[in-house]
Amino acid sequence: MTKNIGCWFAAAVLMSFAAQSDAVPITFEFNAAPYSVGWNGSEADVPAPFNNTANVWGSLISGSFTIESDTPATPFSIDHNGSWLTLLGSYDNPVTQADFTVAGQQFSFDSSRADAYSLGTVIDLPSPATDPTLNYDWIGVDINLGAGLFSGEYSHLVTTLSLSRTERDPGIIASTDLLGNLMPSTNWSVFFTIYDPGSFDWYQIHAPVTSLTQVSSVPEPTTSALLGVALVLGFSTLGRRKRA
Numbered sequence: 001m002t003k004n005i006g007c008w009f010a011a012a013v014l015m016s017f018a019a020q021s022d023a024v025p026i027t028f029e030f031n032a033a034p035y036s037v038g039w040n041g042s043e044a045d046v047p048a049p050f051n052n053t054a055n056v057w058g059s060l061i062s063g064s065f066t067i068e069s070d071t072p073a074t075p076f077s078i079d080h081n082g083s084w085l086t087l088l089g090s091y092d093n094p095v096t097q098a099d100f101t102v103a104g105q106q107f108s109f110d111s112s113r114a115d116a117y118s119l120g121t122v123i124d125l126p127s128p129a130t131d132p133t134l135n136y137d138w139i140g141v142d143i144n145l146g147a148g149l150f151s152g153e154y155s156h157l158v159t160t161l162s163l164s165r166t167e168r169d170p171g172i173i174a175s176t177d178l179l180g181n182l183m184p185s186t187n188w189s190v191f192f193t194i195y196d197p198g199s200f201d202w203y204q205i206h207a208p209v210t211s212l213t214q215v216s217s218v219p220e221p222t223t224s225a226l227l228g229v230a231l232v233l234g235f236s237t238l239g240r241r242k243r244a
Contacts (some may be wrong), residue, residue: 023070025096026179027216030163032061032190032207038140044203046194047154049103057102061190061207063100063161064215065109065143069179071120071220078123081130082178089176091120100161102192102205107145107159115146117157140164140182147197156198162191163209184212 026206037053037135039046049055066115077084096117098109110116129135145159165181165188167173175182188209 021104023068025066025212025216026067026069026098026182027064028182029211029213029215030062030100030162030188030190030209031211032060032188032209034061034205034207036206037204038206039201039203041201045201046157046203047150047152049105050194050203053064056205059101059104060210061100061102061192061205063098065098065100065141066181067094067120067141067179068096072179073176073178076121080125081127085126087176088121089122089124089178089180091122093118094178095141095143096118098161107149107161109143109161113146116144118143120178122173122178122181123174124173125170128170135168135170136165137167137170139173139178139179141182151216156196157194157199160191160193160195161211162193164189164191182212182214188212 012095034056037056044051071091073088074090074092075086075088076090077086079085093111094213095109096111098107098118100107109118116214119140121142123138123142125135141163143161145161147158148155148160150157165173165185167185167187174186175181190207190209191203192205192207193202194204
């Protein structure tokens with residue numbers, strides 16, 4: 001009897017640990033069609049193929065990114081109708097993986113790099129903004145790949161990819177949950193940016209998103225293993241009780 005209770009207790013602890021300790025990686029795939037290319041100054045000093053805008057047209061910006069479901073939301077404040085409004089909608093480093101192609105060139109996000117980071121932000125206004133230019137809800141996923149992706153004289157340039165969604169209808173984005181708002185919408189856009197951290201000169205491609213699809217939601221191996229051990233403990237206890 002004591003052994004049975006011990007097995008059930010161990011199973012319960014393991015199941016609780018498995019449910020709470022491990023994240024679920026959620027992967028999304030996207031495609032975006034370049035619409036415009038811009039830069040500050042009179043000329044964009046960027047490496048090939050981006051130094052010729054003709055290379056940008058005719059090919060999609062395509063790729064995927066993965067977000068951990070347990071990334072905690074932290075508060076941030078915005079000016080809303082003349083007073084500070086605090087929202088629980090900022091997510092530090094939610095992206096663990098990102099691979100995408102722009103103008104035929106492949107880019108990968110390495111989250112282990114010291115100069116690489118990501119940020120998720122969701123703004124869900126509780127009431128309409130009196131300034132019509134600010135009267136919208138917004139969600140953004142910013143991925144900073146850091147410097148060193150280009151060689152030679154361009155090795156200092158920093159590369160970023162941002163996905164953003166602006167909704168003028170306040171009823172569409174109804175929470176500050178990052179994953180819950182990563183759903184298809186005609187209002188998604190991709191911004192691919194190359195910038196000089198010294199001079200702040202920048203080059204940017206704007207591409208409306210043509211598709212955004214969630215392609216995976218699989219528990220991590222440690223979670224599955226812990227649940228498996230818990231079930232074995234539980235069922236072995238049942239077996240002993242039936243034979244007793």
